[in-house]
Amino acid sequence: MNRPPVVSAQEWQTARDALLVKEKEHTRALDALAAERRRLPMVRLAPGYRFTAPDGSAVDFAELFEGRRQLVVYHFMLEPGSDHVCDGCSSFTDNLSGHPHLSPRDTALALMSPAPQEQISLVRKRFGWTIPWYSAFGNSLYADLGLGGMFGVSVFLREGEEIFRTYYTSGRGVDRLRLDLNLLDLTPYGRQEEWEDSPQGWPQTPTMQWMRHRDEYGS
Known part of the structure; x- marks a missing residue:
């Protein structure tokens, strides 16, 4: 298995500084996209949607906000009557263990x-x-x-009893929100998937083939 070249500390710092210039450009581009996202128009949803809460009670849409103005929803792929539990959705949810810093910004997650x-x-x-x-x-x-029955992230805004749809993303738009994959993107070998542009000899397997439910990895 190949590995990155070994260089002096000075050579490493020079290469790191060159990459940092590009990373900062990327960060500024993401900031500009976020600014556009904040200016998207929104759609008023019809009233009357009812949901079943974890405790089995029936709740209306406004109750999903838990008293807050903004709501971020991850649509977990789980179809009625199906025993298939999506490992991608499960691994995404593993990244959501606690969200104490959303509430101070008037935002709920569900x-x-x-x-x-x-x-x-x-x-x-x-x-x-x-x-x-x-x-x-x-x-x-x-x-x-x-x-449909696909995964994705929706964002809603509540003004009194009115609910608005403000944003939706799926596919790679959800992918970029995951801490685990973003951490892997920092490593020399990356996610080790075939779609990645990696040097010859880097470990790679078919996309997502390696991923399991967390209780199925074994030792």
């Missing part, structure tokens, strides 16, 4: 799936997740927003 709460509770208990996970089973939100 999971949502189209499956009934009876299915959701089994998965939640299996992995010990405590993040609120709501069932959209029986309402038309997924159909109305064109979500």
